[in-house]
Amino acid sequence: MSYDNFETLAIRTQIDRSENLEHSVPLYLTSSFVFEDAEDMRASFAEEKERNLYSRFTNPNTSEFVQKICQMEGAESGYAFATGMGAVFSTFAALLNSGDHIVSCRSVFGSTHSLFTKFLPKWNIETSYFKVEEADKVESLIRPETRCLYVETPTNPGVDLLDLEALSALAKKHDLIFIVDNCFATPYLQQPIKFGADLVIHSATKLIDGQGRVLGGVTVGREDLIREIYLFARNTGPALSPFNAWVLSKSLETLAVRVDRHCDNALEAARFLEEHPRVRQVKYPFLKSHPGYEIARKQMKKGGSVVAFEIEGGIEAGRRFLNAIQMCSLSANLGDTRTIVTHPASTTHSKLSEEDRLEVGITDGLVRVSVGLEAAEDIIADLKQALETV
Structure with missing residues (x-):
């Protein structure tokens, strides 16, 4: 049975029950998973079958959390991270190469600003900023090497707003990846993909957890882009812990x-x-x-x-x-x-x-x-x- 209402999706989307038929999804506190035999192990690592191999890659708890966010945001795929900044950094690190360029609104989270101005330049990745009130100047900042357009809306801490539809049209015109930090709004209040975003990032530490308990982050969106992010994260290790994923998945229910x-x-x-x-x-x-x-x-x-x-x-x-x-x-x-x-x-x-x-x-x-x-x-x-x- 499929559901369209947000509240029902948040509560009734869950991984398959085990043989114990538990009502609340159990914790899968395991670092790795076993295989039936040599052929099962070979086929699994060759990605000929979809299954859990190692919790740095996937885990039932993180998969459920990601699945819920994808359904709420209208996304094709996603990956969960240990923190919101883990999601931001990994998204850019996975998709950008030396010499690439980002266009971003200047009103971004302080650590994101530091990433753009102190760390990405080490890899010859530059960022050009526009002010919220100068969104009409975005196109003038785009270069041949521009790869991404990035915004937060509402912004932190000034609570300014940007027109997602207008920015999406501009990104498509110039074949840019349009990335939106949707942390302040949550998927309940705003779904940037409906307005043309390619990727949506959340610091799940904030309203998604909602009770100041755990850290977490998630990026969802186009399957081809998430595949690149997954391969980067699988090898570099910023994965969300199963326990935190379980907490966050339960939090989504409310x-x-x-x-x-x-x-x-x-x-x-x-x-x-x-x-x-x-x-x-x-x-x-x-x-x-x-x-x-x-x-x-x-x-x-x-x-x-x-x-x-x-x-x-x-x-x-x-x-x-x-x-x-x-x-x-x-x-x-x-x-x-x-x-x-x-x-x-x-x-x-x-x-x-x-x-x-x-x-x-x-x-x-x-x-x-x-x-x-x-x-x-x-x-x-x-x-x-x-x-x-x-």
Whole structure:
């Protein structure tokens, strides 16, 4: 029996039951798998049959997790990694050669920026950036050696939006691999492949796990591209552990109900912040004041869990705000059941120059809130009392 509804797919997609007919999928905590005889072993390594050989390659738990993400994203194939950055690095390392070129939005996760500017150049792979508000200039950055177009939407930490359909058309025109980091939206809120993406990457550590327990990453998309990524990962070893895959697969069963609550709470918090006298600007995709509101309505089901806002008083006001927080957590993670508050200019992005921070919209007073699952009134009460100190 096949299912079309997201919630049912998330719960009813699972590997075949063993002879024990377990209701919940068991853990397969094994490093390797045995063979019936010499011919079975030969045929398996020759890939004449599809089976598990070694958990660095595949494992029933990781296969189930990947299968679920593929169905949710509308992807042909996928591979799961130990972390989100493992997925990002392995995707580029598998698909690019020395001399290749990437075009990327400048608003990307800090470690991705470091990958593009510090590590890939060691292998003669260059990246050209465009700003969110200058998406019309993307085509001018494309060279004969350009291989990939890469974006996050919504972006981290400024919660800006990019038009996936328009960028996909441009990528196809120039025969580029269009890669989208869909971490902030999750497959529940946004499916970039429907808008023309070739590959979709997730840090499963965030909303997919949703409870701050395990690390994980996944890349899904076109089968021919995933094959190259799989061969790279099979030999270099960034595979997701079976235990973490089992946790993440179980987490997907509650993704829809959790993300619905995250979004409802975030929208309430954003509306409160928009009316607060000490707040200059609020960015949340489903606020009509967001510059990308129409794009959000076109490609997202709801606005997500992250709200960015700017407070008066710069870096010192940001520090005072963090120090005044009582219930919410001060952490570098996001997508947790617990609301998390960060002040990028004094913490996660403090090593960047002011010019570099402003390039990606990180002002001295920018605060990012990953809105959790607590009662919305309690989240708002904590933000309100902390704002009174700035």
